[in-house]
Amino acid sequence: MKIDSVELRQLRMPLASAFETSGWREEEKTCIIVTLKGDSKSGFGECAVSQGPWYSYETLTSAWHVLEDYIVPLVLGKVFRKPSEIVGALAGIRGHNIAKASVEMALWDLLAKGESVPLSKMLGGTSHSIVSGVSIGIQKTREQLVDMAEKFLEQGYRRIKIKIKPGRDVDLVIAIREELPDTPLMVDGNGAYDPKESGSLARLDPFELLMIEQPFAWDDMVEHARLQRMIRTPVCLDESVASLSDLESALALDSCRVLNIKPARVGGLTVSKMIHDVCLGRRMPVWCGGLLETGVGRAHNVALASLPGFVMPNDISASNRYFKEDIVEPEFRLKPDGTIDVPSRPGIGVEVLEERLEECSERVKVFKT
Ligand code: MG
Numbered sequence: 001m002k003i004d005s006v007e008l009r010q011l012r013m014p015l016a017s018a019f020e021t022s023g024w025r026e027e028e029k030t031c032i033i034v035t036l037k038g039d040s041k042s043g044f045g046e047c048a049v050s051q052g053p054w055y056s057y058e059t060l061t062s063a064w065h066v067l068e069d070y071i072v073p074l075v076l077g078k079v080f081r082k083p084s085e086i087v088g089a090l091a092g093i094r095g096h097n098i099a100k101a102s103v104e105m106a107l108w109d110l111l112a113k114g115e116s117v118p119l120s121k122m123l124g125g126t127s128h129s130i131v132s133g134v135s136i137g138i139q140k141t142r143e144q145l146v147d148m149a150e151k152f153l154e155q156g157y158r159r160i161k162i163k164i165k166p167g168r169d170v171d172l173v174i175a176i177r178e179e180l181p182d183t184p185l186m187v188d189g190n191g192a193y194d195p196k197e198s199g200s201l202a203r204l205d206p207f208e209l210l211m212i213e214q215p216f217a218w219d220d221m222v223e224h225a226r227l228q229r230m231i232r233t234p235v236c237l238d239e240s241v242a243s244l245s246d247l248e249s250a251l252a253l254d255s256c257r258v259l260n261i262k263p264a265r266v267g268g269l270t271v272s273k274m275i276h277d278v279c280l281g282r283r284m285p286v287w288c289g290g291l292l293e294t295g296v297g298r299a300h301n302v303a304l305a306s307l308p309g310f311v312m313p314n315d316i317s318a319s320n321r322y323f324k325e326d327i328v329e330p331e332f333r334l335k336p337d338g339t340i341d342v343p344s345r346p347g348i349g350v351e352v353l354e355e356r357l358e359e360c361s362e363r364v365k366v367f368k369t
Contacts, residue, residue: 118349134315
């Protein structure tokens with residue numbers, strides 16, 4: 001299909017509540033929605049980048065710059081028959097995976113709509129619903145954390161993840177275990193721990209956590225492997241695995257026993273699927289993480305999580321976990337059994353609401369052939 005136009009649209013939306021990790025706090029959601037048009041159809045992707053270089057080195061400003069000046073010229077007016085072709089087209093751009101992923105995912109949506117198939121089916125998904133967990137940012141008090149976890153469990157969420165940082169870890173896990181002892185629970189350090197603090201991470205070992213996610217820095221595979229040798233709780237990597245070769249390094253070193261796959265982090269769905277396939281072959285459980293996506297990125301994540309290797313609860317919550325009003329219809333809703341339906345309509349399977357896009361836009365640019 002020939003790409004006739006590319007639209008970049010920067011959005012700013014209030015979050016239902018602020019989200020705080022070990023390293024940063026987000027009061028509002030920013031992103032760039034990418035629309036590719038071809039054959040009278042529109043494909044949507046989300047550049048789920050933060051305002052600043054916290055989760056990744058990419059920022060809202062850097063992503064717009066890389067999209068406008070380097071990615072759009074490689075895509076506009078070009079013909080793509082398979083989504084994987086765009087990965088090759090963008091291979092000359094080093095890094096900037098979150099920017100690349102937005103266009104790659106928009107192409108998946110466009111081609112799936114061109115073939116009138118749901119995105120999940122095009123990816124090889126086998127599930128009609130995905131299991132939903134919830135991620136809770138750092139709260140001011142233990143009581144607030146426990147109240148919030150209780151509220152989400154009542155709504156049906158099947159797993160609680162709590163953000164931790166040095167000095168705010170064992171006490172939080174004890175608080176949850178005392179009040180909600182049987183909760184499927186995991187923790188995420190977002191790279192805040194120094195390897196010298198491995199001792200406090202080892203103290204989490206008796207609490208039957210599903211996993212400890214990314215305690216050490218994004219570029220430190222060796223320390224994660226050392227920790228995994230010290231504890232029986234599985235170590236999960238997130239920030240450290242941005243490519244298939246990163247996964248190979250992690251496997252060779254035994255740096256993790258579980259993997260969080262985020263399409264935005266690895267440059268899109270093509271590489272996500274390759275990573276999934278390797279993990280499935282190695283019997284390493286995977287789950288899909290999130291970056292506070294709007295309904296557009298959420299739809300891509302849901303489609304990916306319908307693949308058979310996604311056997312653990314995903315950080316894919318309902319739209320209302322993050323937004324009073326999403327930009328898609330229907331919004332993603334949590335069912336009482338803690339699952340979210342995989343859309344069955346063509347492409348991402350939800351309608352992007354033009355009016356909502358306009359309301360939230362702070363910058364728009366359209367590129368035409
Ligand atoms: Mg994480």
